[in-house]
Amino acid sequence: MNNGEGGDERELTFDTIPRRTVLKATGGGVGLSLGTGSVAAASGERTVEQVGIKNYVDPVFGFAAMGPNPCASGDDSCLERFPEQIRPSALIGMHIGIPGLLFGVAESGVPSDQTTATINAAVADGSLSGDQLPGGAVTVGGDRVPIRAIAGALVDTVGFHFDPAGLLVSPGDLVLFNAASPDHGVAAFHEQHGRQNRVPDGVGPLSSPLVPVGGFWIAHFETEGVYDLYCPPHGVFGMVVRVVVWDGDVPDLSVENTGRPPEEENALPSILAGLDPNVPSSAEALESEALDPANIVSRGEVGWHEVVEEHRAG
Ligand SMILES: [Cu+2]
Structure with missing residues (x-):
């Protein structure tokens, strides 16, 4: 899957923008094909400048x-x-901006309301006050994950x-x-x-x-x-x-x-x-x-x- 990190080196031109039909008032609403850098209309070829940006960006x-x-x-x-x-x-x-660990926790479920409440209290100001956290671990997707790691992921969440x-x-x-x-x-x-x-x-x-x-x-x-x-x-x-x-x-x-x-x-x-x-x-x-x-x-x-x-x- 393209995660959006790799860029795309292909050249972007009007030839590579997906072709679409643009309805335009002139010419009685004829369909204009955008795809070649010019626009073919019943009245003849028009340049992009002549047609104007409003016909491309609604x-x-x-x-x-x-x-x-x-x-x-x-x-x-x-x-x-x-x-x-x-x-x-x-x-x-x-x-x-949500760490994957938290989605894993959401699917697995945290073990008790008390643990959830404790984690929430520990990260309530957007920093991590560790002395409030229990020291144990919970099972997330088959792995044991320290409570502290879950709290840290929560602090990193924007x-x-x-x-x-x-x-x-x-x-x-x-x-x-x-x-x-x-x-x-x-x-x-x-x-x-x-x-x-x-x-x-x-x-x-x-x-x-x-x-x-x-x-x-x-x-x-x-x-x-x-x-x-x-x-x-x-x-x-x-x-x-x-x-x-x-x-x-x-x-x-x-x-x-x-x-x-x-x-x-x-x-x-x-x-x-x-x-x-x-x-x-x-x-x-x-x-x-x-x-x-x-x-x-x-x-x-x-x-x-x-x-x-x-x-x-x-
Ligand atoms: Cu959104």
Whole structure:
């Protein structure tokens, strides 16, 4: 399985981007085939520049593709390998920061509520206070694992996350969302997703497909303002990201209470056999100082680890 670490050396051109039909208003909605660096229409050949970026990157559904993905390794220089017409200005990775040991514990089960409670108490502040831990071991997947190792894995957990978690771009920029691990997607907090509106007025309900490992999704950020986005499978585990589109003053975060707000609780313990990593909920992440729009504007990008550290310090 491609774990997203190996990169992809194949050249990315319009010939290697999966062919697709793009419906365009001109020519009475004829299908335009994207695949050769030019677009064949009933009226003749058109260049990418003539057709314009909006025909490649939908304002709501963006542009999704499987490989070749120059950014499978997560290296920023990979962006230069995208065709100029759809070259993103920045990369956001979609990650699972949960040690495999904890998934093993979740499958095997910890032996008692008392042990779970003790481990949780010992790691509650995000560091490990070992004198609170029992010295024994539990069986995980057939192996004996020290309680201390489980507690250490819990402290290392940063959960499901986007990285960077805060990003500044300019109006008109494209942003690449890279699937470093499976089962992620991107959606805007928007009333048409049943959520609070947390995107600039007039912006649609941005929505990616579920992005497979090795695939990518590109979003087009045209309107100045603050965009709060979540991963649909993992929003309940705190997986959110804030993109600030700036062209002058720091934009205001506008929130209309049109639907469900970001989650107040992080549901990770429910899938980790009751073990409780000290990671922020969606609401806590979006209310953090690290993701304050002014901080994102001054910093350019803010890493997820900063959001977690602020949460633990608080
Ligand atoms: Cu996710």
